[in-house]
Amino acid sequence: MSLRERLKELGWDGKALLTPNQVAALLEVGRPAVEDLTRRGLLRVVRMGKKSYITLASLEELLEGAVPRRRAVWLTLRLLERLGARVELATHPGGYTARALGEEGRGLTPEEAVLALADRLAGEVEREGGDL
Known part of the structure; x- marks a missing residue:
């Protein structure tokens, strides 16, 4: 199953930004693992006010094995x-x-x-x- 199919299955609305909880659910890991990936620069974070979002593009790069x-x-x-x-x-x-x-x-x-x-x-x- 592709990433976008899995996203649709989880109720994704087509946006290019995902919450850390959505990414954790997609990767089937806990939120601390997602935070570790962002700290290491493997997932790009966009901050809007007090909220943080992860770019769909960086998640795709990570899953495809591309160089960040x-x-x-x-x-x-x-x-x-x-x-x-x-x-x-x-x-x-x-x-x-x-x-x-x-x-x-x-x-x-x-x-x-x-x-x-x-x-x-x-x-x-x-x-x-x-x-x-």
């Missing part, structure tokens, strides 16, 4: 640092821009901007058929 976004961003920055590249992050009215090695990536969050930059740099390497 934070980890991917960290790896990208470490690789660019090893190449001697300086990453500049700037804000603009629509979000963030990350620049390095003559390329730039844009996103709504700093993480999205860095990952977009990594995509641009990877595409540049493929076009040139070589290394950075």
Whole structure:
């Protein structure tokens, strides 16, 4: 059974944010286990007032075994640092821009901007058929 089918079975209303209790029920674990996953950065939390919600996207990433976004961003920055590249992050009215090695990536969050930059740099390497 897919995650979305299981969610519908539990009365999910189609929103992209889940309560920690909903995530615990889906994973069939206690709430402390969910809190541990959020502390370790494996589930992204959005806070609205005093309430916390977990993004459906981060839950899907966790269940699919994908590299968590934070980890991917960290790896990208470490690789660019090893190449001697300086990453500049700037804000603009629509979000963030990350620049390095003559390329730039844009996103709504700093993480999205860095990952977009990594995509641009990877595409540049493929076009040139070589290394950075």
